[in-house]
Amino acid sequence: MKNQIIIALTFSIGVFSFAQKKELKTAERAIKGTNYAEAKAALSQAEALMSAMDEKSKAKYYFLMGQALYAGGNGSSQDIDKAIESFNMVEGAYASEIAEVKRQMTNNILTKGNEAYEAKDFLTASKHFEHAYRTSEKDTLFLYYAAATAVNVQEYDRALGLYEELKRLGYTGIATEYYATNKESGEEEVMDKTTRDIYVKSGSHVDPGVRKTDSKKAEIVKNVALIYVSQGNNEKALEAMKDARAESPDDINLILSEANVHYKMGNKDKFREILEVATKMDPTNPELQYNLGVIASESDDKENAKKYYKKAIELDPNYVNAYINMAALVLSREEPLIEEMNGLGTSKEDDKRYEELKEERQQLYKDAIPYLVKALEIDDKNINAAKTLMNIYSVTGDTANYKVMKAKVEALEGQ
The missing domain is CATH 1.25.40 (Serine Threonine Protein Phosphatase 5, Tetratricopeptide repeat)
Structure with missing residues (x-):
């Protein structure tokens, strides 16, 4: 009797195994034929048998599901999220294949993101830029673009999450920039090193150079703090500024950002105090003098307001x-x-x-x-x-x- 039970279970497992392979093969053929709806239907059938799958079959399932959801670039934003999740579930197989699909995804998504940005559809652009980062996590610049464009459409909660992720990653935005001047237009153009060197060698460009871009850390911290202010979370806003100032005490942009947070909070005395510190650090900055004039004027301190405005004009006629x-x-x-x-x-x-x-x-x-x-x-x-x-x-x-x-x-x- 025991032998009969063992035979019955073995037979049952064999049926499940056959069904899994059949559905996975059906999905694979459908994907090759760009019939993604059929592929998703077959994978849905295979998912019901997931508990009986071996590791190899599971890897194939997640690999195929990622492709089906991506749908050659035609998947919805939600489908793209799920496709990336599915690819990340693959273990021990399809590494090169997934890398190639993700490369294609990154290029395709970036194209759509840039098109949406040019059309000023910042919400769509932001989501595309985030997807581009999820498919190519070495390119943290995409995550920065996602956060910045989310701010443009006041998607503050989402922007905050993206900015916090950038902070955890230690993102600064500092990059090496290669440039040369176009002889015909007289304008400086930024490009990759190889292209620049080819143009200079051909004679179409002159005065090649290399430089580091400015850090975006101050901007990120400022936006995080301002989002907290907009949410009424002033303590977190000031905490964000404090952390940033501790790392870069001489960064005047951070100092000005902290001043702006106090201004938005209505702390005008603190705003003036911080601006005066900044003025000592950068005495030739007309904007600092002007802002001190505004605060003095609002405080009905007309003599000092006049002094600051005149100084701003002296620095910038x-x-x-x-x-x-x-x-x-x-x-x-x-x-x-x-x-x-x-x-x-x-x-x-x-x-x-x-x-x-x-x-x-x-x-x-x-x-x-x-x-x-x-x-x-x-x-x-x-x-x-x-x-x-x-x-x-x-x-x-x-x-x-x-x-x-x-x-x-x-x-x-x-x-």
């Missing part, structure tokens, strides 16, 4: 926003004058005071005009500067300039 803010600073003194004028009575003393205030107000306008004129010289499409000038010319009775500026404002509004 074309810093248009500094001119605009200087004009705004001058004109901010108008409101108390108007309030006092409106509160005066009809006595001789009041009439005298009214004329004094009126003259003082006219002088404010005259003081603001040069800053606004300069702003328009730098940026002739700055409609805010044009409108303010138009109104000033109207109030001061400068009819000729008022007409000129009115025409300019109308032209800008019509664009």
Whole structure:
């Protein structure tokens, strides 16, 4: 009786084994014929027999399933995820075959990702870039692209996960860049070393060189921190900055990123404190001076605001926003004058005071005009500067300039 049971079980296992091989062969033929739906159907049948499969059959199953899901590049985003998972389940076989399929996948996915990016479909581009990394994990740049494009469409939770993965990998984004100048266009072009050397040898390019690209670490940490801020997790945001500053205490970009986090959190005193530290490290940076001017102005510290704006203009005579803010600073003194004028009575003393205030107000306008004129010289499409000038010319009775500026404002509004 025992012998009969053993014979029966052996027979049963043999049937399962035959069924597995049949379904796997059917799937294999279907994939070769690009009939991926049929392949998936056959593999679905084989999956029911998974518990009885030997290691070799399991490896083949996962290999075929990966191909079926990828579908020659036509699989959905979810199918691509599953295809990569399936390939990663293969053990002890098909290493070279999977490497070749993944190479094809990477190229195909990158092409789609670049097309989506060019079309400004950043969500699709981000997912393609992530898939490209999953198929070629030595290319961490793809993971960086995935995170950066996810931020563009405010997919913050997903972007955060990708950025955290980049941090765990120790990604800096620093790369060796080869370049040469195109003799015909006069423009510098970046390319791989072999192509550059061929172009230089052929004479089409000159002035070859090599350099290291800037680190993206500061940008990554900044984005991680800003995502935490957007989620209301300010403590984690500051913790992220603290860790980054500990690694690179002299990195001014990290210092500015930390300042921006404090600004977004409403910690303006801390923002100013950090900017002052940054200003000492980089005293010739006009943007730092300008931002200190903004904070001083918001704190009603007009004298310091004026000092910082003037310093920004001194460092960069074309810093248009500094001119605009200087004009705004001058004109901010108008409101108390108007309030006092409106509160005066009809006595001789009041009439005298009214004329004094009126003259003082006219002088404010005259003081603001040069800053606004300069702003328009730098940026002739700055409609805010044009409108303010138009109104000033109207109030001061400068009819000729008022007409000129009115025409300019109308032209800008019509664009």
